[in-house]
Amino acid sequence: STGSVVTTPQQYDVEYLTPVTIGTPGQNLEIDIDTGSSDFWVFSSETPKSQVDGQTCYNPNKSSTAKKLEGATWEIEYGDGSSSSGDVYLDKVKMGGVNFSSQAVEVASKVSAEFTADTNNDGLMGLAFGSINQVRPQKQTTFFENLQSSLDKPLFTADLKSGAPGHFNFGYIDKNAYTGSITYTPVNSTQGFWMWTSPGYTIGASGKFKSSPIEGIADTGTTLLLLPSSVVKAYYKNVSGASYQSSNGGYVFPCDATLPSFYVSVGDDARIKIPGKYMSYAPVDSQGQNCFGGLQTDDGIGFSIFGDVFLKAAFVVFDAGKERLGLAAK
Numbered sequence: 001s002t003g004s005v006v007t008t009p010q011q012y013d014v015e016y017l018t019p020v021t022i023g024t025p026g027q028n029l030e031i032d033i034d035t036g037s038s039d040f041w042v043f044s045s046e047t048p049k050s051q052v053d054g055q056t057c058y059n060p061n062k063s064s065t066a067k068k069l070e071g072a073t074w075e076i077e078y079g080d081g082s083s084s085s086g087d088v089y090l091d092k093v094k095m096g097g098v099n100f101s102s103q104a105v106e107v108a109s110k111v112s113a114e115f116t117a118d119t120n121n122d123g124l125m126g127l128a129f130g131s132i133n134q135v136r137p138q139k140q141t142t143f144f145e146n147l148q149s150s151l152d153k154p155l156f157t158a159d160l161k162s163g164a165p166g167h168f169n170f171g172y173i174d175k176n177a178y179t180g181s182i183t184y185t186p187v188n189s190t191q192g193f194w195m196w197t198s199p200g201y202t203i204g205a206s207g208k209f210k211s212s213p214i215e216g217i218a219d220t221g222t223t224l225l226l227l228p229s230s231v232v233k234a235y236y237k238n239v240s241g242a243s244y245q246s247s248n249g250g251y252v253f254p255c256d257a258t259l260p261s262f263y264v265s266v267g268d269d270a271r272i273k274i275p276g277k278y279m280s281y282a283p284v285d286s287q288g289q290n291c292f293g294g295l296q297t298d299d300g301i302g303f304s305i306f307g308d309v310f311l312k313a314a315f316v317v318f319d320a321g322k323e324r325l326g327l328a329a330k
C-alpha cells in the first residue's frame with residue numbers, strides 16, 4: 001500500500017496541520033505530524049472544557065470501533081515545555097488513504113496552555129520510534145510502525161513548504177517532488193529519534209565550508225533550526241543589527257535586514273540550501289520592526305534540532321527499512 005496526505009502550514013510556518021480520520025463513523029481531526037516524538041494523542045471528550053478553545057475533540061463513546069486499552073495511561077512533555085496526558089483507546093485511524101484498524105489513540109484528559117491556545121491543532125501524531133512512546137504500562141507503536149510491513153517500501157517522506165501546502169507520503173518516493181538526487185545518511189535511533197550527523201555548514205553563497213559535525217534530529221514538530229551556539233553566533237555576525245535578546249529568548253534582528261543563506265552539508269558531497277528568507281521566523285513586535293531568527297541555539301537540549309526551517313528547504317525520506325535519512329533539494 002501507499003498513501004499521501006496534504007499538510008498545511010499555519011501562520012509563519014509555526015507548524016503544519018494534516019487531516020486524520022478516527023473511528024466509526026469517521027471523526028475528522030487536524031493534527032501536527034511530529035517526527036520528534038512517538039505518541040499519537042488528540043483532544044477528546046475527556047479534555048476539560050476549560051482547556052479546549054475551538055479544537056475538534058475525538059469522542060471514543062461515539063465510535064463503534066473504539067476499544068478502551070484498560071489500565072493504560074500516558075503523559076508527555078515536549079522540548080518546548082508543552083505537555084499533555086490521559087488514557088488510551090484502540091480505534092481505526094485513516095490518513096492519506098492508508099489505515100490501521102487498531103491504532104493506539106491517546107486521548108487527552110489534560111493539555112497545557114500552549115496546546116489550548118493552538119486553536120487549529122487537534123493533536124499530535126508522533127512518527128519517531130516507538131521506543132520513546134509514553135504509554136504505560138505497555139508502550140504503543142506509532143502509526144507508521146503499524147503500517148510499515150504493509151507499505152510498498154518501509155519509509156515515509158516529508159515535503160514541507162514555506163507558506164504553501166506540502167505532503168507526507170507513505171510507502172513510496174515521488175520522483176516529481178525533488179530535484180537532483182537524494183543523498184542518504186545513517187540514522188542513529190538509539191535515543192528514539194531520527195538522529196543524524198551533518199558534516200558541517202556554509203554561511204552565505206560565497207562562504208567557506210566549515211567542517212564541524214552537527215548531531216541532531218529531523219523534527220517536523222519543532223518550528224525552528226536549533227544548532228550549537230558557535231554556529232548560530234557565526235551566522236548572526238553576518239546580519240547587521242542582530243543581537244541576542246534574553247527578553248525575547250533568542251537572536252533578533254531588524255525585519256528589513258539582509259539574511260544570508262545557510263547551507264547544511266549532508267554526506268560526503270551534498271548540501272541543503274536554506275534561503276535567507278527562511279532564516280527569519282516572525283516579528284517580535286506589533287510594528288513588525290524586529291524579527292525573531294529562524295536559527296537559534298540548541299543550548300540545554302543535548303543535540304541539535306533540524307526543525308521546519310530546515311526541513312521545508314528539502315525533500316526528506318525517513319527510511320526505517322535501512323535506518324537512514326534521505327535529503328534532496330526541491
Ligand SMILES: O=C(CCCl)NNC1=[NH+]CCN1
Pocket residue numbers: 034036037077078079080082219221222301
Ligand atoms: O519535543 C520535541 C523535541 C524533542 Cl527533543 N519535538 N516535538 C515537538 N512537539 C511539540 C513541540 N515539539
